[in-house]
Amino acid sequence: MEGFDVFGSDSSSDDDSHHNNHSTGQSIVTLNAIAQSITLRDAPVLWEVIDSIELNGGKGLRATTNIAKGVEINRESPLVRCPNYYPAESEEKAIVMHKACVKQKFAQVKESNYQKLMSLFCHDMFCDKEGNTTEYGIYQTNSVKLSGRDSSSGGVFPVMCRMNHSCAANVRHEWNESIEKLFLFADRDIEEGEELYSNYGGFDVNxxxxxxxxxxxxxxxxxxxxxxxxxxxxxxxxxxxxx
Incomplete structure (x- = not known):
């Protein structure tokens, strides 16, 4: 039986107005020795959520200090995870299976995380016929495709999904399957005040x-x-x- 990949999105900026524009995040550098001996509470604040300079009312992330290339900007666990690949007779049936999985996963999260999920941006292409936000739309708009042994799955990460796209991104993300967390690293030196961007498509330079x-x-x-x-x-x- 043929299988279908129903993955719809790598990440997306948050386009709602319900969050504080100055939420901040903490992280640490990439050295394993330091990572094992320091907690996020001890680490410097490296980013904040802002009104993006490129989006009318949309959100983005901005560096709150100079960040050297290779430094870890953030790490986080997914609010929900779901397979993106389904063995099915048709793509339509695979999508039905995917929607059922997303519905089940959303039903399993605690109320506070559910509210976080439903406050995220839902692209018009995934809204219902009346234009209302859907759980499936939230997942498809904001999910990040994982890597390694988890490459057939995706997850929604509350910080990562606020980052906007650039084909010349200054941030890269890596999924650590052993601890099940998504890491954000500076892909070049980043100056204080710069908006942080991810490459949604992971494009090659060519x-x-x-x-x-x-x-x-x-x-x-x-x-x-x-x-x-x-x-x-x-x-x-x-x-x-x-x-």
């Missing part, structure tokens, strides 16, 4: 602008206007010239 925009439009429902997509003739440049 992807053309048209290819990236097409993927993002089909999978995430937006036309990318990031700085990389605004570079004149960027799609014609070779990977050696793009730097």
């Amino acid at each position: 992807y053309k602008t048209s290819e990236r925009r097409d993927f993002l439009q089909r999978n995430f429902g937006f036309h990318c206007l990031c700085e990389k997509c605004h570079v004149p003739y960027e799609s014609q440049l070779c990977s050696q010239c793009e730097a």
